[in-house]
Amino acid sequence: MSAQSHSLVMLRRNLKHLTRNPTSVFNAVLMPIIIMLMFVYMFGDAFSVGMDYIDYATPGLILLAVCYGLGATATAVNSDMTKGIINRFKAMDVSRGAVLTGHVVTSVLTNVIAIAALVGVAFLLGFSPEAGLTDWLAVGGVVVLLAFAAGWFTVALGLSAKSPETAGMAAVPLVMLPFFSSAIVPAEKMGPGLRQFAEYQPFTPIIETVRGLLDSAPDTTDAAVAVAWCVAIALVGYLWARSAFTKRA
Amino acid sequence: MTIPAISVSGLRKAYKDKTVLDGVDFDVHAGTVFCLLGPNGAGKTTTVNVLTTLVQADGGTVRVAGHDLATDAKAVRAAIGVTGQFAAVDELLTGRENLQLMVDLNRRVAGGGARIVTDLLDRFELTASADEPTATYSGGMRRKLDLAMTLVGDPRIIFLDEPTTGLDPRSRRTMWSIVRDLVADGATIFLTTQYLEEADQLANRLAVLDQGRLVAQGTPEELKRLIPGTHVRLRFSTAAELDAAAGIFPEATRDDDALALRVPADGGTKSLRALLDRLDEHSLSAEECSVRTPDLDDVFLALTGHATEVDTK
Numbered sequence: 001m002s003a004q005s006h007s008l009v010m011l012r013r014n015l016k017h018l019t020r021n022p023t024s025v026f027n028a029v030l031m032p033i034i035i036m037l038m039f040v041y042m043f044g045d046a047f048s049v050g051m052d053y054i055d056y057a058t059p060g061l062i063l064l065a066v067c068y069g070l071g072a073t074a075t076a077v078n079s080d081m082t083k084g085i086i087n088r089f090k091a092m093d094v095s096r097g098a099v100l101t102g103h104v105v106t107s108v109l110t111n112v113i114a115i116a117a118l119v120g121v122a123f124l125l126g127f128s129p130e131a132g133l134t135d136w137l138a139v140g141g142v143v144v145l146l147a148f149a150a151g152w153f154t155v156a157l158g159l160s161a162k163s164p165e166t167a168g169m170a171a172v173p174l175v176m177l178p179f180f181s182s183a184i185v186p187a188e189k190m191g192p193g194l195r196q197f198a199e200y201q202p203f204t205p206i207i208e209t210v211r212g213l214l215d216s217a218p219d220t221t222d223a224a225v226a227v228a229w230c231v232a233i234a235l236v237g238y239l240w241a242r243s244a245f246t247k248r249a
Numbered sequence: 250m251t252i253p254a255i256s257v258s259g260l261r262k263a264y265k266d267k268t269v270l271d272g273v274d275f276d277v278h279a280g281t282v283f284c285l286l287g288p289n290g291a292g293k294t295t296t297v298n299v300l301t302t303l304v305q306a307d308g309g310t311v312r313v314a315g316h317d318l319a320t321d322a323k324a325v326r327a328a329i330g331v332t333g334q335f336a337a338v339d340e341l342l343t344g345r346e347n348l349q350l351m352v353d354l355n356r357r358v359a360g361g362g363a364r365i366v367t368d369l370l371d372r373f374e375l376t377a378s379a380d381e382p383t384a385t386y387s388g389g390m391r392r393k394l395d396l397a398m399t400l401v402g403d404p405r406i407i408f409l410d411e412p413t414t415g416l417d418p419r420s421r422r423t424m425w426s427i428v429r430d431l432v433a434d435g436a437t438i439f440l441t442t443q444y445l446e447e448a449d450q451l452a453n454r455l456a457v458l459d460q461g462r463l464v465a466q467g468t469p470e471e472l473k474r475l476i477p478g479t480h481v482r483l484r485f486s487t488a489a490e491l492d493a494a495a496g497i498f499p500e501a502t503r504d505d506d507a508l509a510l511r512v513p514a515d516g517g518t519k520s521l522r523a524l525l526d527r528l529d530e531h532s533l534s535a536e537e538c539s540v541r542t543p544d545l546d547d548v549f550l551a552l553t554g555h556a557t558e559v560d561t562k
Binding site: 006009013016017020083084087089090091092094 | 301302323326327329331334335336337338339340341342350351353354355356382398
């Protein structure tokens with residue numbers, strides 16, 4: 001049996017988990033929508049961003065949706081680890097990466113569902129991007145790349161945490177990170193210190209890339225930095241996850 | 250000469266600066282039950298983790314099913330089945346789905362997966378709850394499902410890490426009979442336990458592990474010879490009575506401080522009655538009388554000179 005089919009078996013197992021434990025999916029799908037409604041209706045008029053607030057905020061909220069799904073992934077990976085299920089697989093002649101790949105793919109799928117729902121609601125709220133088909137495809141590419149990178153990073157977090165609770169907590173900074181970027185308000189409007197942080201943290205170029213694409217005017221520098229960040233996060237996450245998977249018993 | 254199913258020599262493992270295994274050697278012959286006996290913290294689980302490829306040893310050589318652990322871990326994994334200390338079942342899946350998962354992942358299972366699943370559910374008396382999530386299972390049922398999952402693909406060498414810890418006496422007996430059936434089918438079992446009785450019931454050979462070293466190994470009979478057997482302890486109120494009693498039971502050992510006499514006996518009522526009759530004949534009566542069967546504590550006391558508590562250095 002090949003590594004690929006082992007990954008498929010693992011993916012099927014994780015998808016079954018999602019259907020048996022729908023709360024985690026609801027969290028991942030509903031929370032970003034609630035946050036969107038909150039910002040657009042409550043705060044939207046208070047921010048002057050030079051355009052329709054829904055058009056400004058949607059790209060950032062898409063990234064927020066990616067991050068919101070991560071808590072569930074970290075918890076799921078950790079409970080496999082602490083309940084001995086990963087050890088069971090490790091002592092079997094199962095492809096080493098299959099367990100982790102299964103979790104990463106499930107994480108990306110949850111993200112895609114959450115983002116689809118979020119963008120749907122955004123359109124209902126009057127979201128009117130300039131983007132053409134190629135732009136949309138590029139947005140999809142960037143988002144999936146980020147979901148994939150964050151997925152590996154979260155799997156590593158989940159493997160290293162002591163308990164499912166701490167694993168969930170460890171993902172919280174990832175959920176908070178988009179708030180300290182240009183997701184909700186432009187970085188120039190932030191105070192000193194925070195502004196520099198917002199300008200240089202990975203989410204800002206990724207959000208600006210998505211924003212550019214949706215405006216049909218992508219900035220190539222932002223895009224290059226965004227892709228570089230994603231590749232770097234994916235690589236660190238992957239290597240960390242592999243090492244934690246091998247070492248911890 | 251047959252090749253041992255498991256052969257371990259000079260096995261060492263330390264976590265940071267704490268030595269867990271300090272030069273362990275043993276062989277397990279194919280088709281037998283080998284039992285590793287020891288208190289918590291002796292290094293039993295670490296031994297299982299190393300032998301099942303989960304943890305890398307710091308030193309020594311291990312061959313499992315003829316494959317070198319260091320160079321051919323994949324072949325070892327293909328030959329073994331492992332049931333860890335805590336039932337590693339997927340709680341969100343049903344019993345049947347858990348077994349099906351093992352079938353899907355097992356390279357040895359070519360076809361007829363559904364049949365294997367049904368047979369195992371049947372054999373472990375889990376058919377009635379096969380389609381319920383395992384989160385609803387009792388501890389004993391989980392252990393059984395866990396073991397059933399291990400048996401998918403018919404491994405010839407099976408590791409069981411404290412398979413009966415926390416089980417009620419009835420489930421423990423069920424587990425014992427399952428182990429006996431497996432050996433009757435020709436499997437080799439590597440078992441760890443804290444219970445002397447369990448080792449005595451199941452093992453062909455056993456080894457006693459204490460603070461990372463094997464302090465004794467042999468057949469249960471050989472080991473029992475090293476420790477005080479079942480005996481009746483009689484405590485008297487005066488030294489004169491103790492002297493008189495010691496005179497009529499020459500095979501007994503005496504403890505002058507406690508005014509007690511330890512008379513070997515098999516624990517049955519017949520031998521107890523004979524003993525009491527002899528006391529009666531000599532018009533002696535003991536203050537207190539108790540029947541003692543050796544347990545792990547006695548083994549440890551006899552073999553290591555200290556009780557089973559782990560030293561905290």
